[in-house]
Amino acid sequence: MPGANNVPSFRRLSGKGHAERQSETQSVYERGFLQGRYSDVTVESFDKAYKLHRLQLSASPYFDKMFSSEWNEKEDEREEQGNRVYKLGLDDGLGITKEAFECVLARLYGYVDEKEDSNLCNLIATANYFGLDGMCWEGVTRIIDKSLTTDNVGEISNFFFNNDLGKFSNEVLTACKALLCDSLSTIPEALIAKVPGPVLAEVLSSDGLYVKDEEARFALVSRIYGSWRGPTASLEDIREVFNSGIHYCHFDSKSLLMGNAVRSALKLGLVSREVLKNAVWLRQQLQVRVLNGTSEMLGLISEEEEGKDDDEYTSGDDWFYPVPQEDGEEELKTFMPPLRFSVRLDVTTERSHSQTIWYGGSYWRVYCQKIDGSDQIGVYVHRAASRKGYGGVASETGSGAEQVTTKVKEYFDGRHASHYTGSFYSAWNSSDYEDKRKTASAYFEIYAYACEDSSLICLSSAPDTFDLGQSWGWKSSKLTKAVGNAAMDPIPQHATPMINLKH
Known part of the structure; x- marks a missing residue:
């Protein structure tokens, strides 16, 4: 993963020669963070006052700026018994939790808390808030390489879709989409319902989706749509796949022209009549071009020709590949x-x-x-x-x-x-x-x-x-x-x- 760590990333050390260093790191964490000895700054958040130290916190760009003259939120800052006190409003839907916040603080004191493994999504959101890119990339790697499964892909994709963490969200969502492309047809509907609608629609339309053929893709979309128990808004995203994500021209002719499944989708308004007409038109065009072709190439549209009004090419369809x-x-x-x-x-x-x-x-x-x-x-x-x-x-x-x-x-x-x-x-x-x-x-x-x-x-x-x-x-x-x-x-x-x- 890109990005360099800008925060200590010590793991618990083991083996000969490391015991003393492990003890020192443990001492800094326990005496400095847990006990707050010789604290020179107090941070209030999640209804708790944390007795901390400027030197450790300054490894975070956020805290470093907070301690400087550039800090603009003076109304959340006060003097108390010789220490500066800063009040942070972190519990306002940023994907930051108390557990994740304390894990990030522990990292700044050189300690890796065991609670990190069960709070990776929130840990990344919290580390991102405090400008700790190295810690974010480490968390992304741990999710993708060790934590992401078909059981939790819905929850993980939902978290990173609804909490815009920039490049970190993009990285995790890309991994989620890849896993869904590989395994979507085997995942229970209850777990699929946790996937955000736009993400699910993209996967269902993807060339990388593992399904037997285009008719099996149609059947999978129909099954998910018909059994949907997720947010109502996501139904519109799935519904759009019927018209834009399925290549009906590659259906068996009997299934396309007389199949009960397609006819039912047409009757329910899930697929438009124009899309089905265009599918027949495309299939016929391909047949005619192949049967009348004399060279190795049958006809290609360049980008310059895309805007031309040529019904013979598109039959009213604006999609190009x-x-x-x-x-x-x-x-x-x-x-x-x-x-x-x-x-x-x-x-x-x-x-x-x-x-x-x-x-x-x-x-x-x-x-x-x-x-x-x-x-x-x-x-x-x-x-x-x-x-x-x-x-x-x-x-x-x-x-x-x-x-x-x-x-x-x-x-x-x-x-x-x-x-x-x-x-x-x-x-x-x-x-x-x-x-x-x-x-x-x-x-x-x-x-x-x-x-x-x-x-x-x-x-x-x-x-x-x-x-x-x-x-x-x-x-x-x-x-x-x-x-x-x-x-x-x-x-x-x-x-x-x-x-x-x-x-």
């Missing part, structure tokens, strides 16, 4: 949302592959393999030459099962298809046409959840060409970090990695 580019290249966007699906790969075997997935007239699979003599893991996207294995199920056995989410997106070049055929208006199913092109241009991203620091590792690829039977991907030690020790038995569920891909 960024295309990864090499540094310095023109920023591009596409109107086609990614296909997102999830599989499991067994990283304990030499090579493990997913089931074959159909998309845009081609068959795709993801596979991983261990790299001999290296700490790297290779993860690849493969454009299959045939539909062999289509609909199959990847192996989910082994103690090192790797959780994978895949996101696939077609690559367009900004030119319209030269002509349209009658098939544009024909009914379509999940695999009713085939891309006859030998070469297709594609781009993809891979996200892996790293339990070690509750983060989503992202590897991103600019557009490249896929011939039939060709694979592209990475060999990365970052993915090894995400997997952890593959021989560990069992690997905790929230430690399993997650991979996303764009085509």
Whole structure:
């Protein structure tokens, strides 16, 4: 974590040669802080008067300024029996508690109180108030590396969302979102209800969310919305996901056009009719472009073209999706949302592959393999030459099962298809046409959840060409970090990695 400690961070020392120093530190804490001997300043807060010492407190920028002529709150300062007395109003909803305040004071006297572990959120809020960045970063690290679980992610995310602690809140919330992306579908509704609505909506819409496919995402959002017992205001955040966070164009045609779940959501006003119409339009556009394409690229929208009024591209939809580019290249966007699906790969075997997935007239699979003599893991996207294995199920056995989410997106070049055929208006199913092109241009991203620091590792690829039977991907030690020790038995569920891909 960034930031340097500006407050003593001594732990209880043990072993030969340290007993004397431990005794000295304990003496300063007990005689100076607990007993208040030779105190030269009094701090009043939480209905208690703390007999303290300017020298120890001045390690805090807040206290240092308080003791200087720059202090403006003179009305909370008075003289009493030769000591200056300062009254601090800390119990006014700042996320600061008496226990956390006393832990921070103990740190200024070189002592780490055991109560810190049960008050980490409030400890960070209190340390931030007193300008102790080093202590804040230490607390953030302790939460992310040791304390954050699916049982408390709701409470922790709620605390840091509602108490704006700047970079410290951002760091913890990022870790919370990563954990939720990995494990949301397994967390009980009562615990999910503790997650702030905006955070939950962002996770439900995220490309990194581990769900089987787009229909499973819809089902998860529906389940959470239907069983919600949290704040009423959060329902609006979840409700918005139905319209902006789900890519209906990648539903099975029967589910989209005749499925009871979608029809019910439409009837209840959860999803708009325009969103569903646009989904059909996008799916048909993709089919026509693939069937009439003659080059490796089918049509891409650049950023300059985004503002054009072109119903043929957007059908009234203003959403565009960024295309990864090499540094310095023109920023591009596409109107086609990614296909997102999830599989499991067994990283304990030499090579493990997913089931074959159909998309845009081609068959795709993801596979991983261990790299001999290296700490790297290779993860690849493969454009299959045939539909062999289509609909199959990847192996989910082994103690090192790797959780994978895949996101696939077609690559367009900004030119319209030269002509349209009658098939544009024909009914379509999940695999009713085939891309006859030998070469297709594609781009993809891979996200892996790293339990070690509750983060989503992202590897991103600019557009490249896929011939039939060709694979592209990475060999990365970052993915090894995400997997952890593959021989560990069992690997905790929230430690399993997650991979996303764009085509």
